[in-house]
Amino acid sequence: MIRALTLALTLFASPALASEITVFAAASTGPALRQVAEAWEEETGNAATIAPAGSSVLARQIAQGAPADVFVSANVDWMDWLEERRLIVPGSRRVLMQNCLVLIAHGPAEIAPVSLTADYDVARHLAEGDRLAMALVDAVPAGIYGKQALTSLGQWEALASRVAQADNVRAALALVALGEAPVGIVYATDAAAEPRVHVLGTFPDSSHDPILYPGAVTAEAAAPAAAEDFLDYLSSDAGHAILESHGFGVPE
Template identity: 55%
Template sequence: MPPSFSRHLRAWLLPALLLFAAVPASAQTPLTVFAAASLKESLDAAAAQYTRQTGQPVRVSYAASSALARQIAQRAPADVFVSADQDWMDWLAERGLIDAGSRRDLLGNALVLIAPAGSAAQPFALDARSDLRPLLGARGRLSLALTASVPAGKYAKAAFASFGTWDALRPRVAESDSVRAALALVARGEAPLGVVYASDARAEPRVKVLATFPADSHPQIVYPVARVAGSAQPRQADAFVHWLGSDAASEIFRRHGFTIR
């Protein structure tokens, strides 16, 4: 090799190697997490902390668990799924679309009845004797997530059914695509009452909690997490799932109103 060529090669290689060494962590391929809408603030904070600690970027897509599970079934690119109930995680497991060994129960939550922050309604103990119709007024609607598919809506329907009041309330219900959409209706004053998770109510200053549903009035609220079987980054996905159960992550979730499983 001619000396001049060797010198030119070294002159080109050294800056290239330095540039490669200086590539920031953000140049890594982001992990894609599909997560229940109710996790928005808490998981955003957790993902940001994980990136600070590890250099691994995390991109989170939020929607109703039902919508996300169907997207995964249609082979949407995702690495991790966090559902707001066991049913949709089971649905994916039955189709071989999650890694069973990575699945774990991550969080819990409570179901609450909310009103706009400026409402004259006062907190009360909610049970089978409670009649919500006077609080709804002549034309007001009870804001719920979709009761046939979205976990928060399913839990709410189950609770009212356990009270024996679902049939009377059903004509007054306004259903939304996600629990955050149901929350927004109440926050904007478009519905006098709504049912959401306790963590949702904590995240929205424009609403107040009137009552907490008894835990035995509905199925236990559990947020399972698992790696998606089709993940393009299984090792990184498993590491993130494991970290979500760490003390650091648990503290973030507690701060946002969740319980730890």
């Protein structure tokens, strides 16, 4: 009896097992969310695996049953798409961060950033055979925003046939960083993280939809409580400080 009681007390006193979550994250958020995950793990004892890719790819994978606990999208449309299919937990969705869209070029900056208006001809940077690097313009948020911006400035029709479309924004960034494309359209945070490119200019906010990153717990999350806690940490002062250090804007 005493031995059984001792065992029961030992089990009762044991610390709760740590939770492990998988975060499907828009490609542009990968480095920032990895740093957030490290801080969250140190504070909570839980563990988070960050799996970055294009938002469209990740949303479809979740719809097909991929084991994600949290989804962070680079636009509201793909989160809406999952919500319409009841694949995120009601009430868990919130805007986590925001971004800007920039035109980048390979190599070091030679002049100060210019104002990207309808009068600025993006095609001036493309010699014969050159391509403008963008994420997939009909599926990936960065590509969708880029197409919106060029359309708003009256330049999409002239550039459409000269676009090199990449699977995600980080792949588009790599094309310019490696010199395979002279210019590209990416997020400001991507440009800031890559020393082999420089910003030619920032597209006006009015030229495209607001670049907002919603996050939510998935309906099939294996560790929903830990997933919610991770989103809470992202929304905390500590989480905001990390996001801002990577160049993201955060909600008021």
